[in-house]
Structure formats: C-alpha cells, structure tokens
Amino acid sequence: MPEKPTSRIFHGSRVLGYVSTHVPFVARFIKRRGETLLCTSVGKWFHTYGCDKFRLLSVSGEHPGPITCMAGDNYHVYTASENNIYAWRRGCELKHVYKGHQAPVKIIYPFGPHLISIDEANCMKVFDIKEESIFMEQTFDGKSFEVTAFCHPPTYMNKILIGSQQGQLLLWNLRTSKLLYTFKGWGSTVTVLEPAPAVDVVAIALANGKILLHNLLYDQTITDFTHDWGQVSSLSFRMDGVPVMVTGSTDGHIVMWDLEERRVMSQIESAHSGTVNGLQCLMSEPLMVTNSEDNSLKLWIFDMPDGGARLLRKREGHSRPPTLVHYCDPTGENLLAAGRDSSIHIMNTVTETFNKSMGRASHNRKASKRKKRLEKDNLILPPIVKLSSCMQRDKQWDSIASLHAGKFVCTTWSYNKIRMGDHKLKPPQIDKGTVATCLTVTHCGNFVVIGYNNGQVHKFNMQSGLHRGHYGGEKHLAHKKALRGVETDLCNQRVITAGADDRLKFWHFKSSTTAPYHVMHLEESVSMTKCHRESGLLALANEDFSITLIDIDTTTVVRKFDGHRSKINDIAFDSQSRWLISCSNDCTICTWDIPTATLVDIFELPDPASSLSMSPTGDWLATTHRGELGVFLWANKLLHQRAFLKPIDRDAVAVPRLRLPTAAPEKPDIEDIGTIDIGDEPEYKSPEQISAELITLSDQPTSRWLNLLHLDVVKRRNKPKTPFTVPKSAPFFLPTIPSLELEFDLEKDKDGDDTTKMLIPEDLTTLTAFGKKLSACQTEENYVKCIEKLKTLSPAAIEAEVVSMAPDAGGTVEVMKQFLLLIDAMLKSNKDFELAQSYLSLFLKTHAPFISQNRDLRNVLETVEATAAVSWSRLQNLLLYNICVVKALKDM
Known part of the structure; x- marks a missing residue:
C-alpha cells in the first residue's frame, strides 16, 4: 500500500489555547479523587480539568463533527456530535454509542439508567444506557411545542419537566409514556429550567428577562424577578x-x-x-x-x-482568532500570541498550566480595570497587528512592543509583570491619518524603531518611553511612501527600512541622520520584512509572491525564491539560518533551503496560516490560522530521524494536504472504532541462549553465587548473640528443601531398581538426595536436572551439599567425580558461566587436600581446567577487543 504523502520536515503535534466553546460544561464529583472534574468542549474534543488546580487531566478522542451538547452522571460523560451520542469513561475511553436520531442532537439529559435526548427535528428519544437500545420515542409538533429545556424535579419519580419555545411546560412520566400535566406558560420562550433546593419548586428563566420560582404541585408562582x-x-x-x-x-x-x-x-x-x-x-x-x-x-x-x-x-485563551505568534525566550518553551481580541497571551509548550494572559490593550489600563466592562469599554484599543520583543532587559523595564490596527500609538508590555506597560509611544508631530505600520525592538532591548504610513521612521526608548530621534530629511521622511518593514542588526549599528516606494535604505543607528548611507532599488514592491540578526540575512516578502534574501553586510541580493501563488502572510528563519519558512494565502507552508536556494518541503492546510514562528531550539514550528482560536505546534522530524532533503518542483509533484494538529494524539475516527479479534497471541519468552558461541550468564541474583566464596564471613556475621536453646519436646516437622519457596523434601530415587532384596531401605544411606541424583547421572539431560536443582538451593545449602561429598563426611569419590563432570558440562554449554565458576571455587576450597591425593579426581580436574581455559580465553578476547575499540574512539 503506498504511503500517504506528508511533509518531509514537520509533523503535526498539538494545539494550544483551546479551553471552552459555547457548549455548557459538565461538573462531576469523583469520590475516589475527592475532587470535582470539569469537562469543557473544544470543538471535536472535550477537555477534563481538575477543579482544585485547574490542571488539564485528559483529552477525549475525536468526534466526527463539533460537539453540540454535553451531560454527565456518576459513571459517564455524554457528548452529542451530529446525529449520535457518545458515552465516555475517564475522559478518554469510549464505552457506548447511541444511534437513532435523524437530525443533530441539541439536548441530552441523563435520567437514572436512561438517557434522554432531543434533536433539532423535535424528536425525543430515551435510550437504555447499558443496552444502547431505544426505550421510548416521542415526536413533538414544532409549531405548537418546540422543546428548549429539560429538568427533573427532585422527589418526582420517573417524571421530567419539558420547556418549550411557545412558553408552555409539560410534566411527562417516562415510565408510562404519559403526559401528566400541562403548564400554560407566560407567553415567552423558556430558556432555562433548574430545580430549586425547596421541594416542588423550579426556577424558570424566560426570554423576556423574567425569572420565576414556580410551585409545580399547586401550579402557582411563588415569586418572580426581572x-x-x-x-x-x-x-x-x-x-x-x-x-x-x-x-x-x-x-x-x-x-x-x-x-x-x-x-x-x-x-x-x-x-x-x-x-x-x-x-x-x-x-x-x-x-x-x-x-x-x-x-x-x-x-x-x-x-x-x-x-x-x-x-x-x-x-482562558483568545476569544477571537490570534493573528500573530512569536517565540519570546531562548529556551523555546514560551511563546507570545496576539490577535483580534487586542490581548496578548503567554503560552507554554510544555504544559498548559503555565499559560497566562497579559490582558487587553487599553488607552488607560487602570481605568479599564476599574470599570470591568471590557467588551463595551471605549478605552480598549483595536486588534494587534504587529508584535516585537526582546528579553535582554525584561527584569528592568518593558520588553514587548505592539502596534494596533488604524492607530499611530505603540503600546508596550511587560513579560516579567505579565501585564500591559505604562508607555504609549507617539511621535512628536502627528499628522491626521497617520498609522504605524511596522516596528522592531533592538537586540539590546533598549530601543524600539517604528515606521509609519506617511514615510516617517522614529526611535523611542523602551525604559522611559521618550522619543530618541528619527530618520529622514525633509519633514522627517525616510521614504516617500508608507513603510513596509523596519529592521536593526545585531550590534545596533544599522537600521534597514523598506518602503512602498520600492526602496531599501540603510541608516546609521546611533545618530539621527538625514540621509541613508546606502540605497537599494528593488525590482518588486515589498509587503513585509524579516531579519535574522545572527547571520545578517534580511528576507523581503514581495507583492509578486516571491521572496528576496539580502545580505545586510554586503547590501547585495544573495537568493530569490519563487513558488507561492498568493500573498505571503509571514516569514521565519530557523535558529541556524539554514531554512526560510513562509506561509501564504494559498494555504501552503514552504520551507526553503538557503544554501542551495531550493524548495525542500511544502504542504497544504485547510486554512491559510496568518503567522508562524520557529523555535530557537529548532524543535517546534508554531502557526496561527484564520478562524482558529488556537496556536498549532508542528514537530521537527529531522531532530529524531535522518532524512535527505531533495529539491522539489511544485509544478511537477502533488502538494500533500495535512490536517491541523489536534489537542490529542491522532486516533481513528469514532465511527471506525470496533473490536478487533487478534486471537490468542503467544507470550514472548526470551531464549535461554542467543548463540552457542556466546557466554551466557544465569538469571540468579548476585548474592546466590557471590556469597559462596564468603560463607565463613556471613556465618560469623549472622551468629546469634545468645546460644540457641533446644525445647524439651520439639514438634514433628516434615523435612523441607532450603529454597525461596516452601517445599517438602519428599524426593526419592525413582531411577533406582525396585527389585532390590536389601532389607535396609535406601533412604537410610549416608548420601543426600542431591548426591544420589548426582551419582546416577549418565547423560547430559541428567546433569541439566542437577543444575536446576542447585539453582533452587541457598548458598548455605549448596555448601552443605559440597561438604557432604567427601568420603569422611559420608560421601564417595564417585560423587565428587560426578560433580566435577557437572561443572565441565556447564562450562562446555557456555551457560551459567558465573555459577560454574563459583561452584568450582567452592569445591576446590573445600576438597583441595583430598583431590591432591586422589589420581582419578586429578585427571577429571585437568579436563575441567582445559574446558575453563577455553571459555575464559574466548571471553578475554572479546573484552580486550571492545576495550581497544572504545579507547580508539576516545582518542579520535
């Protein structure tokens, strides 16, 4: 199956800034958490917040369309999207889907084991929550009774109160599907129904502004409010x-x-x-x-x-779509977003808990704060259209400057204090119709340079807000037409201005001069500018949809990019000035490789991007889009995977169309969710040995084999301070096997000959059960069983078994030879390498004098020595080879 076309560089990650829509939230108290959870709709998803700290806990799956209404009970959160209703557990697990409506659902109401819903066709359906079946269905005549509100009066069993647009109320019994009583109403649409704490009393809100407290039992209005x-x-x-x-x-x-x-x-x-x-x-x-x-x-x-x-x-987020996004700190964790609601928000890319609002721009911040009527406040400034910042002096004074649509005034903001500043930057002489069109804050954070539509360029001090000069000669004009862009270099030596008169002028920054020291005649008109101060590159977005790149040190055109088919909205450089990223009204985002002057990545989006900004660390691309309230983050895939970027011919290839990032990871649509039977998948088990050529260690704890060489020290340390006293009458105990689990020692030599005629049973022989099994070993499989037996014994029990093998302790020379052959088999198999070494060390430490006097044991020991030498030689060669390779890499 061919891969779906996608971007070579960017991958949609998530969206920031969405909190709530017009859908009322759902509050649910979770007894286990001891906290109330709040669920809010954010379009096709809903967020779950904790009421204690307003922390985002979870994000639901994606719905087919926007959520139209929500409800909740002790077990589920119910959401309606288009014609279906969905039940969710824990905020993100889909449990039920209720189908049957032929029109979009507008009201849902949980009612015990049932779920009541009303669609726009005025059809009421009652679903069984567990069975997902329709319990009852009732269609109302929209001309005489159009449902607008629901409520369940307490103590009214199986009854609901329904409000209508015509003003009437119906008391309906759901169990019997009968209409019990009709309230004539008050001649106005019922907008809200809410039961009061008093019995039989319901609050009724009408469209005419009346609020009634009505007694349902007597059909009498107790009181009313206007x-x-x-x-x-x-x-x-x-x-x-x-x-x-x-x-x-x-x-x-x-x-x-x-x-x-x-x-x-x-x-x-x-x-x-x-x-x-x-x-x-x-x-x-x-x-x-x-x-x-x-x-x-x-x-x-x-x-x-x-x-x-x-x-x-x-x-909170933006109440209207933001049009500007700008990374403001070198860590790349915080960004600024501003837009049509005249406010600036600080958004954190790590956690939304750190998101903050800096407020709305006002002519008089303190007066607006006292009035608290922000929406109708005449002091509120128009939408923010330009934004620039520098955090070098953020602790001392304001660090952000912004321009507003149709205004000549420039407002300042304090990132440190998270509020609007006190300065309003205005030129000394203002002509009628003067509008600020562009600005930039210098790299040091001390000055802001502003360009106007009358061709003037003025410089202001960010700390005091005072006017510090202008650029231009006659009537302070730097250009004959409106300014389209103004930039400064890294060292505050030059000011670059671009005007609608197709001139690019270079000015000395420190002294206000009447004439520029260099002027470039541009072939196309400029719509906006963007400067990368570290590299000295200036990008010009032209009105013919092309981009020109200029080196401000040599004042020459170094690159030109053609590819967009509509107006360019914004330009951004990456941190290393290798890429130039641009967005346009043709709904595309293009990435240009500056050294090769080629297009290396392009993708199309549903809505055109109005602004974009690349993270200083190069890991995120932030974008804002028309009609969207959020800020969208795109991850840089080249930080995590290797890829070769080849030039792209836009006319020869199909431009991939991507979705905007969502609040949750991409999952299948809800309609496609189903149960997939994958059968009984076998559990993966790691092999005992990857290859017979390799040496494999055992899975035993270190203490099980390392303490074998220091048992005398362990015994002295664990020796009781008081002598052990034997009870007068000890109870009867079955013999147990020393291991981590309680097991009785009921093992017998099942391989022995049952036809023996000895009168003394074999259980009374001096050999232990392990010794008997070891002496009967003749094949490799028998040795494997003995090794598994040893692994279950504790270090003290292993020492007891080794000591009992000597003839003077009740053992035999044959058992000792069999133990050496067991160790030889372990070394030849390249398994349990450390166990074999520890068992051999304990055996030699215990029986060295006796082995030196017995020729048969010496011969077997020489065979074991040769096998151990081969194993150690292989391991030593591998270790030395790896050490040499690592040392050689360090010296490079």
Whole structure:
C-alpha cells in the first residue's frame, strides 16, 4: 500500500489555547479523587480539568463533527456530535454509542439508567444506557411545542419537566409514556429550567428577562424577578445552605439574587466577554464555576463582604482568532500570541498550566480595570497587528512592543509583570491619518524603531518611553511612501527600512541622520520584512509572491525564491539560518533551503496560516490560522530521524494536504472504532541462549553465587548473640528443601531398581538426595536436572551439599567425580558461566587436600581446567577487543 504523502520536515503535534466553546460544561464529583472534574468542549474534543488546580487531566478522542451538547452522571460523560451520542469513561475511553436520531442532537439529559435526548427535528428519544437500545420515542409538533429545556424535579419519580419555545411546560412520566400535566406558560420562550433546593419548586428563566420560582404541585408562582442585564442563559442555586440564586446572561454578566429578601444581592459585570453558557454552584462549597464562548473557564468563590463572588482561578485563551505568534525566550518553551481580541497571551509548550494572559490593550489600563466592562469599554484599543520583543532587559523595564490596527500609538508590555506597560509611544508631530505600520525592538532591548504610513521612521526608548530621534530629511521622511518593514542588526549599528516606494535604505543607528548611507532599488514592491540578526540575512516578502534574501553586510541580493501563488502572510528563519519558512494565502507552508536556494518541503492546510514562528531550539514550528482560536505546534522530524532533503518542483509533484494538529494524539475516527479479534497471541519468552558461541550468564541474583566464596564471613556475621536453646519436646516437622519457596523434601530415587532384596531401605544411606541424583547421572539431560536443582538451593545449602561429598563426611569419590563432570558440562554449554565458576571455587576450597591425593579426581580436574581455559580465553578476547575499540574512539 503506498504511503500517504506528508511533509518531509514537520509533523503535526498539538494545539494550544483551546479551553471552552459555547457548549455548557459538565461538573462531576469523583469520590475516589475527592475532587470535582470539569469537562469543557473544544470543538471535536472535550477537555477534563481538575477543579482544585485547574490542571488539564485528559483529552477525549475525536468526534466526527463539533460537539453540540454535553451531560454527565456518576459513571459517564455524554457528548452529542451530529446525529449520535457518545458515552465516555475517564475522559478518554469510549464505552457506548447511541444511534437513532435523524437530525443533530441539541439536548441530552441523563435520567437514572436512561438517557434522554432531543434533536433539532423535535424528536425525543430515551435510550437504555447499558443496552444502547431505544426505550421510548416521542415526536413533538414544532409549531405548537418546540422543546428548549429539560429538568427533573427532585422527589418526582420517573417524571421530567419539558420547556418549550411557545412558553408552555409539560410534566411527562417516562415510565408510562404519559403526559401528566400541562403548564400554560407566560407567553415567552423558556430558556432555562433548574430545580430549586425547596421541594416542588423550579426556577424558570424566560426570554423576556423574567425569572420565576414556580410551585409545580399547586401550579402557582411563588415569586418572580426581572433580569435587566440581557437574556438569562444559565442559572443555578447555591448548594452550601445559603438561599442565593445565581444567573448568567448573554451579555456576560453574573447576578446573585437573595431569595429571602427577594432582591439583587450582588453582581459581577462583564464576568465574561461573551455569553455565560454554563454556570453551576458546587455541592456543599461556596464555589461557582462558569464557562463561556469567549474561550474561558472560571472558578469563583463567595467570600465578598456583600455576599458576592470573586475570581479564584481561571483558564482562558483568545476569544477571537490570534493573528500573530512569536517565540519570546531562548529556551523555546514560551511563546507570545496576539490577535483580534487586542490581548496578548503567554503560552507554554510544555504544559498548559503555565499559560497566562497579559490582558487587553487599553488607552488607560487602570481605568479599564476599574470599570470591568471590557467588551463595551471605549478605552480598549483595536486588534494587534504587529508584535516585537526582546528579553535582554525584561527584569528592568518593558520588553514587548505592539502596534494596533488604524492607530499611530505603540503600546508596550511587560513579560516579567505579565501585564500591559505604562508607555504609549507617539511621535512628536502627528499628522491626521497617520498609522504605524511596522516596528522592531533592538537586540539590546533598549530601543524600539517604528515606521509609519506617511514615510516617517522614529526611535523611542523602551525604559522611559521618550522619543530618541528619527530618520529622514525633509519633514522627517525616510521614504516617500508608507513603510513596509523596519529592521536593526545585531550590534545596533544599522537600521534597514523598506518602503512602498520600492526602496531599501540603510541608516546609521546611533545618530539621527538625514540621509541613508546606502540605497537599494528593488525590482518588486515589498509587503513585509524579516531579519535574522545572527547571520545578517534580511528576507523581503514581495507583492509578486516571491521572496528576496539580502545580505545586510554586503547590501547585495544573495537568493530569490519563487513558488507561492498568493500573498505571503509571514516569514521565519530557523535558529541556524539554514531554512526560510513562509506561509501564504494559498494555504501552503514552504520551507526553503538557503544554501542551495531550493524548495525542500511544502504542504497544504485547510486554512491559510496568518503567522508562524520557529523555535530557537529548532524543535517546534508554531502557526496561527484564520478562524482558529488556537496556536498549532508542528514537530521537527529531522531532530529524531535522518532524512535527505531533495529539491522539489511544485509544478511537477502533488502538494500533500495535512490536517491541523489536534489537542490529542491522532486516533481513528469514532465511527471506525470496533473490536478487533487478534486471537490468542503467544507470550514472548526470551531464549535461554542467543548463540552457542556466546557466554551466557544465569538469571540468579548476585548474592546466590557471590556469597559462596564468603560463607565463613556471613556465618560469623549472622551468629546469634545468645546460644540457641533446644525445647524439651520439639514438634514433628516434615523435612523441607532450603529454597525461596516452601517445599517438602519428599524426593526419592525413582531411577533406582525396585527389585532390590536389601532389607535396609535406601533412604537410610549416608548420601543426600542431591548426591544420589548426582551419582546416577549418565547423560547430559541428567546433569541439566542437577543444575536446576542447585539453582533452587541457598548458598548455605549448596555448601552443605559440597561438604557432604567427601568420603569422611559420608560421601564417595564417585560423587565428587560426578560433580566435577557437572561443572565441565556447564562450562562446555557456555551457560551459567558465573555459577560454574563459583561452584568450582567452592569445591576446590573445600576438597583441595583430598583431590591432591586422589589420581582419578586429578585427571577429571585437568579436563575441567582445559574446558575453563577455553571459555575464559574466548571471553578475554572479546573484552580486550571492545576495550581497544572504545579507547580508539576516545582518542579520535
């Protein structure tokens, strides 16, 4: 099967910055963990966070389409995507799939052993959770009753309350499939239904802003409230014994209502910059969790003097798609992302726990913070369109500068303080319609150079925010037309400016000069610039979709790259200035090899990349894309595998189309998940010996053979301090075998002749059971059995067996010869090398005087010596060869 075309260099890794969508979150208390888990939708996946530290715990598998609604119970998390519903365990294990709907599912509600769901065709289905079968089905007439909300009143067995767009409510018995009661309604759409802590009472939120506490038993309204901060989108009651109702609105406000005094107790204005889609008070705790379509999840605590809540923890990303990404530190772990929501976020590529928000750009940061109405705040600046940073002086003063769409002002930011700076950089004389178009922060971090659409270039001090000069002659004009790019070199000796007048000018940095020291006439108009200060290379993205590379030291064009078919959005160099990476509106990302001036990699994406940045360590490529809220990371495959990059002719090859990286590792689609029967796969067992030519060690612990040579030391160390006393009447014990496991010594010589006529049984002979088995050995298989027997004995038991082989200890010369032949067989097999050496050493140490006086034993010992010499010679040659090779490599 041919391989799927892919990128030669980059592989999609993961996405950063996704927290929440418009789908309300699911809160589940896990008793075993003692923690509440929060599940939020992020498109085709959902994240699971721990409520204690808001740490990301798991990421689910990919759904066929975006998640439309979520729910949860004690066992599962239920998600709906398109026409199907999925049940998940532990946040990432798919357990059930419920099919049967003919339209996308919009509401799901767990109800004991059943799961209730409503689709956009107004069809209600009740599934059996375990069997995945349809228990009940009911279709409502959308013209007279379109379902909008669900709830189960406590103490109402088998009954659910259904709200409609027409304002009516139905009390339905699921067990009997009968309609019990119809509430006429209040002439407005029911948006939220939530049971109150009081019996028979349900809170009903209407589209007209009314909130009703209604008694279902008597069909009477107890009290009502009027919500003046937008339509109610979520509602919950405090579950820690305080009579407070909390509501969230479509304008992002949160209101707390005192139910005893029936008034507003407190409110949080602009708690979210979008609709408060999910709101829930945690059980028995003064805590509240909210999520919104502004890509945020927040935890609030009720500890304010007026009974209100303050923000305790939060996880948030960009509320609108970011358009800029920039690595900001030399470690490559943190990057800056900015975009249309006028905010800058710090994202960590190692763990999302370290992600931080630097806030939104404002004309007056302190005033905006006091007003807390960020979405409608007139002080908020337009989206950020340009970004530059240098962390050399980050601890002393601001290190980041940014430009805003349609504005001449340049804002500064502090990476160290994680907030917007106090400086607003403005030129001394401002003409009407002046807009800042490009900027760069110098390598030392002391200055920022800004270019404007009127052709002016000004220099500012980052520490004080003061104007430090300009470049250009008449009317401070450096170019006759708008600036398209401004760059500085590594040593702050030169300033390079590119304008729409097709001129590239080189200026002396230190003194404000009226004329450049060199001017280059460009053949094409420039749209943007990017400079790699370490190598002195300047890349120009031209309006004819080509890229020109200029050496700023020699002021000459050194390379030109053609291949894009639409406007170039961004350019990035790798850390070694060997690659030039560019993205374009034609949805492609190209990698150009600078030394050979060739295209070495290209791939296409579903959405065009608006910005890209290469990690200083060369391991990640970060990109942002139109319509996407996240920052996507691509891993550099060449750091882990070897590949030869050949030139690519774009017109001659098919451009591979890749998917954007996801929050989880790539897995098969949910529809393809099934059970694969692979049969009984045999368990792999390592062979006893790889090759007969090699020497193999045993799998015995070191103490089992090393202590054989030092048993006298071990015995002295383990000698009891008090003498052992024998009991008067010792109980009867069966003899046991000294080993790691309890085994009785019931072994008999089964190979003996049962027809013997001796009256004395063999069990009363002086030889041990091992000695009897050893004396009967005649073949190699018998020796193998004796070796396995020795491996089960402890060092003390092995010593006892060796000592008992001597004739004066009850043994025989034949048994001693058989033991030497056993060692000879071990050495010839090249197995258990260290055991054979230790057994031989113990045998010689114990019986050396007797062996020297017996000719038969000496002859057998000479045979063992010759076998041992051959084994050691082979091992010695291999060791010396490896030592020589290692030494030669060290000296190279």
